Amino acid sequence: MLRSAVTGRSVAGQFFALQVVIVLLLVVSAVVAQVLQVRHDSDLEAENRSLAVAETFANAPGTVAALRAPDPTAILQPEAEAVRKATGVDFVVVMNTDGIRYTHPKPDRIGKKFVGTIGPALAGGTVTEHIKGTIGPLVQVVVPVKDSGGTVVGLVSAGITTAHVGGAADQQLPLLLAAAAAALALATAGTALVSRRLLRQTRGLGPYEMTRMYEHHDAVLHAVREGVLIVGGDGRLLLANDEAHRLLGLPEDAERRHVLELGLDPETAGLLASGRMATDEVHLVKDRLLAINQRPTDVRGGPAGSVTTLRDSTELRALSGRAEVARERLNMLYDAGVGIGTSLDVTRTAEELAELAVPRFADFATVDLFDAVLSGEEPRPGTALRRAACAGIRKDPPLYPVGERIRFVATSPQARSLTTGQSVVEPQLRNAPGWQAQDLERSDQVMRYGVHSLVTVPLRAGSLVLGVATFWRSEKPQPFDSEELALAEELVARAAVSIDNARRYTREHSMAVTLQRSLLPRSLPEQDALEIAYRYLPAQSGVGGDWFDVLPLSGARVALVVGDVVGHGLHAAATMGRLRTAVHNFSALDLPPDELLGLLDELVGRIDQDEVPAEGAAVVTGATCLYAVYDPVSRLCTMARAGHPPPALVHPDGSVEFPDLPAGPPLGLGGLPFETAELELPEGSRLVLYTDGLVEDRVRDIDEGLELLRRALSSTRGASPEETCRAVLDRLPARPSDDVALIVARTRVLGADRIAEWQVPTDPAAVSEVRASVTRQLAEWGLAELAFTTELILSELVTNSIRYGRGPIGVRLLHDRTLICEVSDRSTTSPHLRYAASTDEGGRGLFLVAQIAERWGTRYTPHGKIIWAEQPLS
DSSP, rough: HHHHHHHSSSSSHHHHHHHHHHHHHHHHHHHHHHHHHHHHHHHHHHHHHHHHHHHHTTSSTTTTHHHTTTTTHHHHHHHHHHHHHHHHSEEEEEEOOBBBBBBBSGGGGGTBBBSOOHHHHTTTTOOEEEEETTTTEEEEEEEEEEOOTEEEEEEEEEEEEEEGGGOOHHHHHHHHHHHHHHHHHHHHHHHHHHHHHHHTTTTTHHHHHHHHHHHHHHHHHHHHHEEEEEETTTSSEEEEOHHHHHTTTTTTOOOOSSSGGOOOOOOHHHHHHHHHEEEEEEEEEEEEEEEEEEEEEEETTTOOOEEEEEEEEEGGHHHHHHHHHHHHHHHHOOOOOOOOSSSSSSHHHHHHHHHHHHTTTEEEEEEEEEHHHHHTTTTTTSHHHHEEEEEEESOOSOOOOOOOEEEOOOOOOHHHHHSSSSEEESGGGGGGGHHHHHHHHHHHHHHHHHHEEEEEEEEETEEEEEEEEEEESSSSSSOOOOHHHHHHHHHHHHHHHHHHHHHHHHHHHHHHHHHHHHHHHHHHOOSSSSSEEEEEOOSSOOOEEEEEEEEEEEEGEEEEEEEEEEEESSSHHHHHHHHHHHHHHHHHHTOHHHHHHHHHHHHHHHHHHHHTTTTTTOOOOOOEEEEEEEETTTEEEEEEEEOOEEEEEEOOTTEEEOOOOOOOOOTTTSSSOOOOOOOOOOOOOEEEEEEGTTOOOOOOHHHHHHHHHHHHHHHTTOOOOHHHHHHHHTTOOOSSSSSSEEEEEEEEEEOOGEEEEEEOOOOOHHHHHHHHHHHHHHHHOGGGGGGGHHHHHHHHHHHHHHHSSSSSSEEEEEESSSEEEEESSOOOOOOOOOOOEEEEEEEOOEEEHHHHHEEEEEEEEEEEEEEEEEOOOO
16 A cells, blocks of 8 residues: 555655645755844844954053054054964954954054954944855954043954854754655555545545446436525536526536526525525516525535535515515505605605605506695695605606696595595596596596506695695506505605604794894995995705895095804704894994904803703803994904904905904803004905805815905906806806805995084184085085084083083084984083973983984094084985
């Protein structure tokens, strides 16, 4: 048996030859690796030993002193030779910083230049070199000798040849050869055992007997009327009989290919590739139902893989068909759960229901809702419905179109569903006169179109009936049955909940929009200081708290304000209205922008304190605001902002800048001051105020948005405010993700010919001179009819300033949309209107002013106050 094994004519012999080759390769590889390892170890040991000797000698006591001695060689040569002999290195050389040797094993080389690299050592480092010297390949190390101050005063080099270290390879080579001989012996014994095992497994059969046995087994395998497959552990098909080829439709070259590449359906291919145990699993393969049994082959120590048998069970097709229908219905219900109600839009939800049902359940589907539902209100039974959605396998069905108002007759299936709240099935429309009575002509067109069956299901949400869904069939020959009715009811029930949610959202959204629209300005007040255009764009969903306003002030001045309340919904809209009202009230006080924002900040803080819910968690109302006051007389614009984006300024030449306006904290933080900035604007400048929705959204940051705004404004040179608004908003999406408020104001200037000023001495006699000057000025302006009332107003105001104020006193007339009279002094005492008694001698001056003037008031300046009064020009 051993002889046959080693001759090489059997499998065992071939295995033995392969083992001999492998052992030889391993021995050669081991010898080479050992030699390389020994060489590496020798180099490493030489480096370490040389470095240790050199550093020890360099740091030894007395080395530095010897280097500085008159004859260093006399001191260091004996010590170096002693160290060399004691450590086994080949040389220890001490040299000065120029590389001149003081020591060497060969005295004739003392005083000569050292051969090697010393630069890094002079810098305080260590040099290790592998060189080939006169004594053979060696490793030398150069280290610096440093004095107590760290100065390099000399160098020490130690080296050793690599032949003097190592030597383990010679000792280990015999061991390797002995191991190789032992491996060959074991291979020989193993080959003998393999040969015995093969003979035992083949039961002593020779090649002829084995061939005949294979032929018999092959004939039986291909003769049976049951498919047989053998799949290897790697998922490749090893064998398939003729019946398996027929049942699975396998290609001719199927053997040796992976089962996933044979064109089988995913479930069957997955089963064959998995190798798991299966018993009578039914799989639909093309037009056959196959019962599949599968067993792994490695249960009793066999090779990895599986054996699979296939039986044709086409008689089970009807049962499988019903199971497939049930699975499809479950899938449809699942898709309805995730695909209907993706938006809070009533019409879109109705469309999702119709689109889901076609063509999986019906050929056409329509959804009709009460008009009140579409507007967010509760349905009113007895009113007409409106077709909200229609979907079908074709685009030209003779059904009522989307948007059509429909009033179903009492006998129609839709009317019966709405009245009773129950679903109605009409399996044969040709035999349903109640349906035909709805519209005889249209009914005839529908039937000639091929529609033959329908189901109507009411859209119920609790006790409310929102409308009716109708499913129609034309291409599918079978009419609707009771099982399909149950599926339709389940689909519609899920859609009804989503439609009702959308209806409620629509109602709340409409309320919030109505509230917000009512709180925003419906028209701008009349004034001549600014030419103004504005835009407001609501958000894509929800109602925001963006707002703006234009407020005429005294002295022909105008205030512009724009703000943003964080969040959406009714709360944001209501808070916006409160802030807008507050700004109206505060602006009437003629406060500077920073003081006005301070009052708004306190108001927002109080709102947060007052709106603490029952559970005690505070609701923080975030808000930003920008307030600007423009004076057409001085062309000064004073601005302050609270966490709001900066305004844009478009100069008359078309250049655009964002003024450096201090940001200030958002409203509601409290305790932090606001700062103002003052700009002198040339006539024709455009001031652009906006909210963050214009320059910031989910896909871009505010810096990118500001740059886009700059480009849009740069292209509007010479444009009017209306054209500027249009150009800016053309770059935005139709429905932005956040609210956008935009104001564009072009500045005007009140000409010097419409301004008159006088300085008044603090002498009561000067009042008559003022009256005379004013009368002449009014005559020049063509306002002589206002002379009497104006003289009376100025007499009272100037007299009060002379009597109760401090000089200097100034009088100014402004000829604007109204005639404005202003009297200024250095006093900060505010005059009060009061009713004088019949016995009082004074106290009626301001009362007369209030009766004559259209408006009057007081505003404070850094130098005192101004009392003003306005009179209409006609």
